[in-house]
Every structure is written in C-alpha cells, then in structure tokens.
Amino acid sequence: MKLLKDKIVKDGKVLSNQVLKVDSFLNHQIDPPLMQAVGEEFATRFKDAGITKILTIESSGIAPSMMAGLILGVPVIFARKRKSLTLVDHLYTASVHSFTKNETNDISVSKDFITAQDTVLLIDDFLANGQAVLGLLDIIEQAGAKLAGVGIVIEKGFQPGGALIRERGIRVESLANIASLENGQVTFIEEETSK
Amino acid sequence: MKLLKDKIVKDGKVLSNQVLKVDSFLNHQIDPPLMQAVGEEFATRFKDAGITKILTIESSGIAPSMMAGLILGVPVIFARKRKSLTLVDHLYTASVHSFTKNETNDISVSKDFITAQDTVLLIDDFLANGQAVLGLLDIIEQAGAKLAGVGIVIEKGFQPGGALIRERGIRVESLANIASLENGQVTFIEEETSK
Numbered sequence: 281m282k283l284l285k286d287k288i289v290k291d292g293k294v295l296s297n298q299v300l301k302v303d304s305f306l307n308h309q310i311d312p313p314l315m316q317a318v319g320e321e322f323a324t325r326f327k328d329a330g331i332t333k334i335l336t337i338e339s340s341g342i343a344p345s346m347m348a349g350l351i352l353g354v355p356v357i358f359a360r361k362r363k364s365l366t367l368v369d370h371l372y373t374a375s376v377h378s379f380t381k382n383e384t385n386d387i388s389v390s391k392d393f394i395t396a397q398d399t400v401l402l403i404d405d406f407l408a409n410g411q412a413v414l415g416l417l418d419i420i421e422q423a424g425a426k427l428a429g430v431g432i433v434i435e436k437g438f439q440p441g442g443a444l445i446r447e448r449g450i451r452v453e454s455l456a457n458i459a460s461l462e463n464g465q466v467t468f469i470e471e472e473t474s475k
Numbered sequence: 476m477k478l479l480k481d482k483i484v485k486d487g488k489v490l491s492n493q494v495l496k497v498d499s500f501l502n503h504q505i506d507p508p509l510m511q512a513v514g515e516e517f518a519t520r521f522k523d524a525g526i527t528k529i530l531t532i533e534s535s536g537i538a539p540s541m542m543a544g545l546i547l548g549v550p551v552i553f554a555r556k557r558k559s560l561t562l563v564d565h566l567y568t569a570s571v572h573s574f575t576k577n578e579t580n581d582i583s584v585s586k587d588f589i590t591a592q593d594t595v596l597l598i599d600d601f602l603a604n605g606q607a608v609l610g611l612l613d614i615i616e617q618a619g620a621k622l623a624g625v626g627i628v629i630e631k632g633f634q635p636g637g638a639l640i641r642e643r644g645i646r647v648e649s650l651a652n653i654a655s656l657e658n659g660q661v662t663f664i665e666e667e668t669s670k
C-alpha cells in the first residue's frame with residue numbers, strides 16, 4: 281500500500297535494526313485519514329471472505345479495525361490485555377508473550393461476541409514475532425469460529441511471525457512488509473497480494 | 476443524542492445502581508456506525524472551537540475520537556496507561572486513580588504531539604468520578620495548550636465528575652447523561668446543549 285509505505289519512509293523513525301517507531305501516525309498519535317485508507321484497503325482485500333466480525337487487540341489495533349469494520353459493515357471486538365486474569369467467567373483467554381517488553385499478558389474476549397457462527401478477520405498494527413496473532417488465533421479456535429485471515433498494518437518481514445502464521449495455511453495481508461531496517465533505512469518486501 | 480440513548484436503553488445492561496455495562500457497542504465490542512454518529516456529533520458541537528488535536532486515553536476512547544478526528548480533520552493522540560512509569564523522558568505524565576478498579580495508573584503523552592500552539596478537545600467514553608479527565612487536563616496544562624472542552628460519550632450524572640469539571644468553567648458535552656440507574660432502569664438527564 282503505497283500511501284502507507286510513503287508515510288513510513290517520511291515519518292517513521294528507525295531506532296535500531298529491529299525497531300521502527302511509528303508513534304506519530306499509528307500507535308500513539310493517530311492519523312485518521314491514513315487509518316481510513318488502511319481500513320479501506322483491508323476491506324477491499326477481504327471483501328469476499330464473508331466476514332461477520334473483526335477481532336483486534338487493544339490499543340493500537342483499534343483505529344484501523346474500526347475503519348475496516350465501518351466499511352465492511354461488521355462489529356469490531358478488541359481483546360483486552362491484563363497482567364493476569366482472576367475472573368475468567370464467560371471469557372475466552374490466551375497468553376501472549378511480548379519479546380519487546382519481556383512480559384506475558386493474558387488477553388481475553390467475552391464469549392458473548394464471538395461464536396461458532398462467526399467468520400473473523402484478525403487485524404493488528406504490527407506483526408513481528410507473531411505472539412499477539414497466535415493468542416488471537418487461539419481465541420478464535422476456542423470460539424469454534426471460522427478464520428477469514430489476518431490483516432496487518434506493518435509487518436516486520438525480517439522477524440519470524442509472518443512465516444509462523446503463513447505456515448499454518450493462514451492468509452496474511454500486510455499493507456507494508458519491511459525487509460530491513462539496516463543502516464537506518466527502511467526497505468520493503470515488494471508486495472504481491474499474498475494468497 | 477437520541478441514537479446513542481436508544482442504544483443504551485436497548486443494549487446497555489444495568490448491573491447495579493452504579494454500574495452500566497455497554498460492552499456490546501462501546502468498550503469491548505464496538506459498533507462502527509454508532510461511533511461514526513458519535514464522532515459527527517462531537518465534530519458538530521465543537522466545530523467552531525478551533526481544535527487542532529484530540530486527546531483521549533486508551534482504550535475505549537480511541538474509536539469515538541478517531542471518528543471525530545476524521546471529521547474535524549485533526550490528529551488524535553491517545554494517552555497510554557501504565558502501572559508506573561520509570562522512563563519519563565520527553566513525556567507529560569499524570570496519575571489517574573480508578574475508583575472502580577481501586578488502582579492508580581500513570582498516564583503519559585509524548586511531548587512531540589501536544590504543544591503550546593495546540594487547541595485540544597478531550598474525548599472519553601465515560602465520565603463518572605472524573606479522574607481520567609482530570610489527568611488529561613493536567614497533561615494539557617503541562618503542555619501549555621489551550622483546552623477547547625471535553626466530549627463524553629456517556630456521563631453518569633449522578634456521580635461527581637461532571638460537576639467537578641464544569642466547576643472549573645470547562646465546557647463539557649455529554650452525548651448521553653444518565654440521571655439514575657435505579658431499579659434496573661436507565662433514566663437520562665434531559666439534554667440542553669451545555670454552554
């Protein structure tokens with residue numbers, strides 16, 4: 281997605297070979313027209329997938345999911361993160377390890393909002409090690425719902441998450457897929473609509 | 476705002492005289508067309524206030540803020556919540572006590588995104604005791620920014636937050652203001668566009 285890649289090059293900050301900071305338009309300050317374009321792109325790519333719900337995770341997945349949900353005409357659910365859950369009544373839960381923060385959180389989704397009748401699109405802001413997506417997949421499985429695929433705003437293609445998920449035969453659509461952050465430069469993996 | 480009040484009556488769950496659960500359309504599952512209508516209403520009410528930024532707090536404030544930001548044509552910043560902040564370099568921070576959860580979190584906003592040149596609209600999903608809004612006001616003050624006012628999706632008018640903030644001469648626009656949850660019934664304070 282050209283608009284997004286241009287924005288990353290212009291306003292993203294490469295802090296190291298591993299870390300790209302995009303907090304001026306995606307995960308602290310949000311650029312609403314860009315989120316609208318991102319939502320439209322997800323909606324276009326998944327328009328024939330029969331989606332009934334979008335599932336994301338708080339907080340940075342909410343804005344792009346909201347716009348995709350508005351365009352696809354489906355509700356958005358955001359999984360909540362907690363240090364640890366004591367009351368798990370009527371919740372699907374999964375554990376998600378963050379390598380960046382070196383901490384494990386429980387995520388949860390109410391059983392009211394995803395059921396075996398749903399076809400779910402997962403959306404998240406970043407795909408790096410894939411732990412958040414794996415946690416969300418776990419929840420979809422617990423619900424017995426059908427998975428339409430995974431929509432990612434920015435994939436760090438040089439980290440293992442994308443391969444881990446595609447290996448399972450899951451459709452992953454990343455709107456910008458980064459090949460490398462070396463020498464302070466963002467280079468992208470050329471896009472072809474993945475299967 | 477009639478659409479919102481109708482939704483609260485239809486899908487909100489009164490759990491006690493104090494607690495209204497709206498997690499089927501606002502703070503766990505999100506209803507995108509409703510959020511669009513909410514965003515339009517905020518944009519209409521504050522259209523002449525010269526707003527340059529919207530400030531909210533993760534996570535449930537993000538969806539309505541995003542829609543208001545899209546319509547007003549301004550960026551949205553969401554304050555991040557942390558148990559406690561150790562690295563406060565280049566951040567505005569404030570403490571926010573939650574009476575519901577009986578815990579205090581630090582909230583933070585990067586100094587990059589709010590400056591003395593900004594006119595800021597605060598948006599949040601709920602106004603009850605007002606602690607989150609007070610924390611956000613503190614941050615706006617630290618930035619030396621101008622405050623346009625406060626936009627609230629649902630105010631619990633029987634709790635002290637609204638009075639606490641209006642007392643300071645701050646414009647508060649609540650799209651639904653609840654008078655009481657007694658006897659399992661939601662009753663609203665009749666709306667008049669507050670000054």
